[in-house]
Amino acid sequence: MDQTFINSNRNAALAVLKAHIEANNWIVETVANKNTTEGQANYTLLLNLGASFSNRNTTVVASALEHMTIQYNLTEAHTNYFKNFTNAYVSSGLIKATDVPDVDAFVNGLVDTSLLAEAISVTPVSEDATLTNVRIGYLNGDLHQFSRVVAMSAEVGSLLGLGDRSVFAAYGINAVAPSAMPGSGYANGGAVMTGFAGNDMDVGYLGAPPTILNVANQKLDVSIVALANTEGSALIVNNDVESIDDLDGLTIGEPGISSIQYLLLLEIADRYGYEVVKA
Amino acid sequence: MSSLLDMRVIHKRYLTKDNLIRTSLMIVSLPIFIAFWWILALYFQGQNFYYLPTPLEVWDALVQAWTQDPATRLSLLANVYASLVRFLLGFLLALGLAAPLGLLLGYSRYANALAFPVIELLRPIPPIAWVPFLLLAASFFWGPILTIFIGVFFPVLSNVIFGVRSVDPLIIDAAKTQGANRWQVFSKVMFPSSIPYMMAGVKIGLGVGWMCIVAAEMLASQGGGVGAIIVGGQTVGRYDIMFAGMVTVAVLGILTLLIGSLIERRVKKWMGME
Numbered sequence: 001m002d003q004t005f006i007n008s009n010r011n012a013a014l015a016v017l018k019a020h021i022e023a024n025n026w027i028v029e030t031v032a033n034k035n036t037t038e039g040q041a042n043y044t045l046l047l048n049l050g051a052s053f054s055n056r057n058t059t060v061v062a063s064a065l066e067h068m069t070i071q072y073n074l075t076e077a078h079t080n081y082f083k084n085f086t087n088a089y090v091s092s093g094l095i096k097a098t099d100v101p102d103v104d105a106f107v108n109g110l111v112d113t114s115l116l117a118e119a120i121s122v123t124p125v126s127e128d129a130t131l132t133n134v135r136i137g138y139l140n141g142d143l144h145q146f147s148r149v150v151a152m153s154a155e156v157g158s159l160l161g162l163g164d165r166s167v168f169a170a171y172g173i174n175a176v177a178p179s180a181m182p183g184s185g186y187a188n189g190g191a192v193m194t195g196f197a198g199n200d201m202d203v204g205y206l207g208a209p210p211t212i213l214n215v216a217n218q219k220l221d222v223s224i225v226a227l228a229n230t231e232g233s234a235l236i237v238n239n240d241v242e243s244i245d246d247l248d249g250l251t252i253g254e255p256g257i258s259s260i261q262y263l264l265l266l267e268i269a270d271r272y273g274y275e276v277v278k279a
Numbered sequence: 280m281s282s283l284l285d286m287r288v289i290h291k292r293y294l295t296k297d298n299l300i301r302t303s304l305m306i307v308s309l310p311i312f313i314a315f316w317w318i319l320a321l322y323f324q325g326q327n328f329y330y331l332p333t334p335l336e337v338w339d340a341l342v343q344a345w346t347q348d349p350a351t352r353l354s355l356l357a358n359v360y361a362s363l364v365r366f367l368l369g370f371l372l373a374l375g376l377a378a379p380l381g382l383l384l385g386y387s388r389y390a391n392a393l394a395f396p397v398i399e400l401l402r403p404i405p406p407i408a409w410v411p412f413l414l415l416a417a418s419f420f421w422g423p424i425l426t427i428f429i430g431v432f433f434p435v436l437s438n439v440i441f442g443v444r445s446v447d448p449l450i451i452d453a454a455k456t457q458g459a460n461r462w463q464v465f466s467k468v469m470f471p472s473s474i475p476y477m478m479a480g481v482k483i484g485l486g487v488g489w490m491c492i493v494a495a496e497m498l499a500s501q502g503g504g505v506g507a508i509i510v511g512g513q514t515v516g517r518y519d520i521m522f523a524g525m526v527t528v529a530v531l532g533i534l535t536l537l538i539g540s541l542i543e544r545r546v547k548k549w550m551g552m553e
Contacts, residue, residue: 094350210515214516276352278500
C-alpha cells in the first residue's frame with residue numbers, strides 16, 4: 001500500500017483492508033464448507049468468480065484453491081521469509097548491499113501490521129454514503145489475489161448481508177483501476193510496482209519479492225500491510241520429472257526475475273548444488 | 280620551403296575558424312551532456328525519485344555487468360555477443376534480399392506495379408508489432424532476427440528503388456548510344472548509380488535495426504541480449520542496470536554506424552566516386 005495514501009486517507013486504507021479481510025474470510029469458509037449441502041452454491045459462485053477473472057475453467061480454479069492458502073494475517077514468520085528473500089537478493093546482486101545495509105531494519109520498515117489490527121474494527125458504511133475512489137492494481141488473471149476479485153462482487157456482498165453492493169462498496173470504497181494499468185491487469189509484479197513509482201496506484205495486489213526489490217532499489221514509500229495468500233507457486237513439469245535432480249539440464253520458464261517463482265528456483269538450485277543459467 | 284608550404288596549405292584547409300569552433304563544440308558536447316544528465320539525476324534523486332541514475336551509478340552497473348549482470352546472470356560480453364549475432368544475421372538477410380529486389384523494382388515498371396501495393400501495405404507496420412507473431416511462428420531464435428530483418432529491409436529497399444530511378448536519363452541514353460544493351464545499361468549504369476542510395480538505406484537500417492533488437496529482446500532473448508539487460512533492470516527496479524543496457528546499445532549503435540560509414544567510403548572509392 002502506498003504510504004502517501006495511508007497518511008492522507010487512513011480511513012480509506014483501513015476500509016480497503018477490512019473488505020480484504022471479509023473477502024478472505026468468506027473464501028476460507030466457502031472452501032471449508034464446499035461439501036456441505038448449503039455450502040455448494042457459494043463454492044460454485046467462488047469458482048465462477050475465479051474462472052471469469054482468470055479466464056480458466058472452474059476445474060483449474062478449484063485446483064488453485066487446493067494448492068494455495070488464502071490468508072490475510074501477516075505474522076513474524078512471514079516477516080522472516082521477507083528477510084530471507086532480501087538476503088537472497090542482496091547476495092545475488094539484484095539489490096545493492098549499499099542500498100540495504102541492514103536487512104532486518106529494511107524489512108521491519110517495509111512491513112506495517114498496525115493497519116491490519118486497526119482494520120478489524122471497521123464497520124460498513126450506510127448504503128447512501130459517498131464512496132471513496134481507491135486505485136487498486138493487480139496482476140493479470142492471477143488467482144493469488146482472489147480476495148480482491150471476491151471483494152468486487154455484489155453477489156458476495158449480498159451473501160455477507162452487506163446489501164446489494166460489493167464488499168468494497170459496503171466499506172465505502174469504489175475500487176478503480178490505475179490509469180496506466182493494462183485492461184486485464186499488469187503482466188508481473190515488477191510492472192505493478194511501476195504503478196506505485198508513477199504515483200498511479202494506492203493499493204497493489206502482488207507478491208512480496210517484487211515489492212522488496214523495487215522498494216530497496218527505487219526507495220519507494222510503500223508498505224506491505226497484509227497477506228493475500230501463501231503457497232500456490234508451482235513448478236509445472238511433465239511426467240518424466242520426478243525429482244529436483246531430473247530438472248538438471250532442462251529449460252525452465254518463470255514469470256520474471258522479480259517473481260517469487262524465480263527466487264524459489266534460485267533457492268532450489270542453491271540447495272541442490274545446481275546453477276541457474278539463462279537459456 | 281616545401282614543408283612550410285604544406286603547413287600553410289594544411290592551415291588554410293583545416294585550421295579555419297569555422298573548423299576550430301566546430302571541433303571545440305564536438306569536444307565539449309559529451310561532457311556537457313553528461314554534466315546535464317548528472318545534474319538532472321541528482322535533482323530527481325533529491326526529490327526521492329530514483330528512476331534516473333547518475334552516470335557514475337550506470338558506470339558501476341556496467342562494471343558489475345562486465346563479470347555478471349545480476350538481471351540476466353550473464354556477462355556483458357555474452358549479452359552483447361547474443362545481440363550482435365541477431366543483428367548481423369537480420370541485417371545481412373535484409374540487405375541480401377532488399378538490394379536485388381530494389382534493383383528489380385526500380386528497373387522494371389511491371390515488377391514494381393505487382394509489388395508496390397503489398398510493400399506499401401506492409402511498410403508502415405512497425406517492426407515491433409511483428410514481434411509476438413514472429414517469436415511464435417519463427418522460433419525464439421529466428422523471431423528477433425526477422426524483426427531486425429523487417430526493420431532494415433524497407434529503408435534499404437526504398438532507397439535502392441529511389442536510387443535506380445534517380446539515374447539521369449541522359450546517362451542511360453548516352454550508354455545506349457554507345458551500343459549498350461539492356462543488361463549493360465542495368466549493370467554498368469543503374470546498379471552503380473544506386474550504390475550511394477543503398478548505403479544511405481543501410482545507414483538508416485543500422486539505426487532501426489538496433490531499435491528492433493531491443494524491442495524483440497524485451498520479449499524473448501535466448502542466450503541473453505542487451506534488451507534483456509534493459510527489461511531485467513526495469514523489472515527489479517534497478518534503473519542503473521537498465522541504463523547500462525541503454526548505454527551499451529548506444530555504443531554498439533555508434534560502432535556499427537562507424538563500420539557502415541567505413542564500408543560506404545570503401546565502396547565509393549572502389550566505384551571511383553571519391
